[in-house]
Amino acid sequence: MIGYRFGAPRELPLGTDQSGHLLPWIVAVLVYLAGLSGVGLIVLGDTLRAFEHALHTTLTLQVPAEASNARLETVLALLRQTPGIVSVHLLEPAETARLLEPWLGPVPLDELPVPRLIDLRIDPTAGTDLAALRRQLASVVPDSRLDDHRQWPEGLRAAVRRIEGILGLSITLALLLIAASAMLAVGAALMVEGSPIKLLHVLGAADSDIARGCAVRSLRLGLLGGGIGAVAALLTILALGGAGSVVQLPAPITVNGAADWRVWGVLTGIVPVAGLIAMASARVAVRRRLAGMP
């Protein structure tokens, strides 16, 4: 009896050269970077939404320091009666001083004409008429100023969009590099002296069978590398204490590492994507190379 082990039935031995051994590690690094970029996109999106939510519900009214208490009380009463304003909070001088301290240092409020600040919370769905409110306030305290924070996030929004574009580009580049790596691995396999791919071709294997074998091999290597990269990315996020801790979010919308299904979605979704890209690229590359052979 001759005892020896055979490979899987009808499977061509396309993984016997050294050319593809680096592929999983290259894919792992690229999936790691793409995965973190994807999670970064989630964090940025959430951050922007949180800021916008906070800023769309907040107004600040500045009443000149020289305004009398009676006028101040009139302003407060006017605000409380205005439809859509859900809370009115007059900042105490000490609170105002704390807000100014980062810019001005310890502020002697009694020596400076610092305006009184009134923090307003509004219902963004109530359609508060801010122009009318400004006119009413001006009739009570002519130099009062109502700050609508909804304008200044435009700059922030544009900056976030640019960063999102960069992250999206990073993901695209990582996926393109996976494709290029898989193609280079096929090229390297054919450059090897005594290449199994060439041997199979010479022994009569159909191009489609060789291409399928190479594609399946690249799929396996891509999935392996993708899995390693995704696990590494998840460990990184967990080590940071959850993606939400990367930035201080102003609202209760957070990305919390392993607890956020979107993180799992990105990190598990990118693995088959990497595998499929590696598979398709290897298939295209080997078909092209074989077409160049007699």
Added chain:
Amino acid sequence: MAVVKLEGVEKRGDSGAQIISDVSLTLEAGAFYFLTGASGSGKTALLRLITLIERPTRGSLTLFGADTAALDRNAQAALRRRIGIVFQDLWLIDALSAGDNVALPLRIAGAPEDQVRDNVAELLAWVGLSGRGDARTATLSGGERRRVAIARAIVRSPELLIADEPTGNGGEEIALLLVRIFERINRLGTTVLIATDDIAFARRFEHPRFHMDHGMLIDAGAAAAAQ
């Protein structure tokens, strides 16, 4: 019936240098031929044309009655599967076992695994490698590797067997043994073409010979007459 027919075949290298010049040659079914010539005479280049590893620059090549220039890739692959080749450098996959190397042509043809197992076991025993099927070819001796290459070439009972310097430098006894193996295959109906630079060795047999010199076939007629 002609298994191989070359008419006015030329082959130029990438640099444009003439490697094969105006070769016309016919190999009849079931015959046994030697192709002799000094190293660099063009023997290997001619074998690479016949085995469809290279295309002729000019001329026609007919294999098993089919004009190879008119065939699509799948049909060419099908022709290759009808040819057994013993490469000069053997071209074994060292990461595979001897058995898996021998099994390659069967797996390429999509043979059922039980047939693969039986045929490979039989062939390994036939070339004297019983019990060595599980060994990596990288661990085998030069003679054993040569026998694995021969077993791979004949495992599918090819209609045409091409062997490029199959005797290597294993000595006369080994060379005689290998020729006897090829003769046994030939008696089963396989056309055999053996290339060797040992002209004196080839002359010891009654088989027709072609001789190549500087890319030209110089006594094809003598070979045909000797049949």
